[in-house]
Amino acid sequence: MKSLEKSYLVFSNVDNYVYYALSRLMMQEFNVPYPEKPPAAWDPNSAVEGEEQEFAIDDDENAVTASFTPEEELLSDEALYPSQPPSTTPPEPKEEALCYDPGKGSSNPASCYIARDAMISYAAAFCGEVGGLDTGKLTKGYAQDTYSGAVMLIESDKKISNDECVMRFGHIIDGCVPNANNPMNWKYGGELRFDGTLYKINVDGGRSCKRQVNEGDAPMQSVAAKCDSFYQAIRDEFWIYGSGFLGDNFGKTLYDQMSSCIGSGVTDWTFDYYESPDNGMEWKAFGHTPI
Numbered sequence: 001m002k003s004l005e006k007s008y009l010v011f012s013n014v015d016n017y018v019y020y021a022l023s024r025l026m027m028q029e030f031n032v033p034y035p036e037k038p039p040a041a042w043d044p045n046s047a048v049e050g051e052e053q054e055f056a057i058d059d060d061e062n063a064v065t066a067s068f069t070p071e072e073e074l075l076s077d078e079a080l081y082p083s084q085p086p087s088t089t090p091p092e093p094k095e096e097a098l099c100y101d102p103g104k105g106s107s108n109p110a111s112c113y114i115a116r117d118a119m120i121s122y123a124a125a126f127c128g129e130v131g132g133l134d135t136g137k138l139t140k141g142y143a144q145d146t147y148s149g150a151v152m153l154i155e156s157d158k159k160i161s162n163d164e165c166v167m168r169f170g171h172i173i174d175g176c177v178p179n180a181n182n183p184m185n186w187k188y189g190g191e192l193r194f195d196g197t198l199y200k201i202n203v204d205g206g207r208s209c210k211r212q213v214n215e216g217d218a219p220m221q222s223v224a225a226k227c228d229s230f231y232q233a234i235r236d237e238f239w240i241y242g243s244g245f246l247g248d249n250f251g252k253t254l255y256d257q258m259s260s261c262i263g264s265g266v267t268d269w270t271f272d273y274y275e276s277p278d279n280g281m282e283w284k285a286f287g288h289t290p291i
Contacts, residue, residue, distance in 0.1 A: 093195040095168075099176035100188045100203075103217030110217035112209040113186040118148040118248050119173050119201060126152040127165035134159045141204065146273055147282050148248035149205020150189065156197035168192055168199045181218040184244065210276040212243070220244050224280055235267075235288045243282040251285050262289055 100108035122142040130138055137155040144151075154165065169192075176190045189201040203209065212220045223244035230237045246254055251271030259265045269287040 095171065096193045097172065097175060097190060098192070099172075099178055099190040101178045102188050102219075103179075108188055108203075109209055110213045110219070111211045112203040113188050113211060113219050114148040114150060114203055114208055115245075115247060116173060116185050116187050118143065119150060119187045119189075120170075122150055122152055123166060123169035123173065123201070126154075127162050127169065130154055130160055130165045131162035143248040144205035145207070146205065146248045146250070147207045147211060149203065149208035151202045151204045153200040153202070154198065158196065160197060165199075168194060168197075169201065172199060172201055179218055181214075181216060181221075183221055184219070184223075186219040207273055207275065207282075211282070212277060212280065226281075231291075232288075235290055237288055238286070240285040241281040241283070243277060243280055246283060251283065254285060255287075258287075258289075 100106070100112075102108055102110035102112065125142070126138075126140055129140070135157050137153070139151060139153045141149065141151045143149050152169070154160065172190045172192050173187055176188065178188050179186075187201075187203075189203045191198065191200040193199075214221065220243070223242070225240065225242040225245075227238060227240045229239075240254070250273075255266060255269055255271070266287040266289055269285070271283065271285045273283045274281065
């Protein structure tokens with residue numbers, strides 16, 4: 001049994017029932033048995049206010065001695081339970097993100113936004129290059145002459161793996177939700193700091209910051225398209241106009257799909273982006289198809 005000869009609880013102005021309960025708690029603290037009820041020798045009605053009270057059980061009964069004197073001060077928690085030394089384990093690093101909120105009063109214009117899929121593809125390509133670097137700063141622009149232009153940046157004093165890079169840029173892309181009225185899930189970019197490394201996505205390019213802005217600085221709400229065609233003896237001539245899609249590949253997807261559908265192919269194909277939207281349209285395509 002632990003020696004409790006010098007272990008005391010000191011309390012002031014408590015009745016004997018409280019005193020007994022506290023004695024039991026002290027016994028629990030020292031992991032020793034305690035009586036199920038006060039011993040007969042201890043009369044809870046015998047306490048006299050202002051006098052020292054004692055309660056003891058002899059050693060054969062796993063004794064503990066406790067006493068209190070009204071004039072004595074309560075022992076502090078620090079005295080009863082000394083604090084543990086501070087941990088030497090460094091705290092886990094935390095992400096600090098800055099989302100580029102669009103609109104009035106912001107350094108990021110409300111018209112600077114691109115498709116999420118485009119931003120995801122840029123992050124994947126960029127991080128493929130980052131994985132081969134040890135330290136330093138890397139910046140690279142993507143599709144800056146289209147409506148999906150962006151610049152990726154990373155600056156670090158340590159080697160960053162491809163997986164780490166993709167994950168952190170993903171937190172910017174999907175963690176920033178700058179506009180509630182955004183059914184097409186457009187992305188405005190942002191930056192993130194983690195463990196001494198800076199990750200940054202900036203929507204950039206002449207056309208990328210000229211997209212449609214609606215009431216309340218809301219971005220484009222849906223895609224739009226229209227077409228015209230004319231019959232010409234041995235072929236058809238067509239014009240197709242669109243916005244909100246085909247923003248970064250100069251119409252290659254559209255051309256491939258039309259060629260596959262027609263079979264004999266599209267001739268005289270041209271595709272151009274407007275410098276700024278024209279009647280809500282961002283690009284136009286032209287070509288001929290066989291009859």
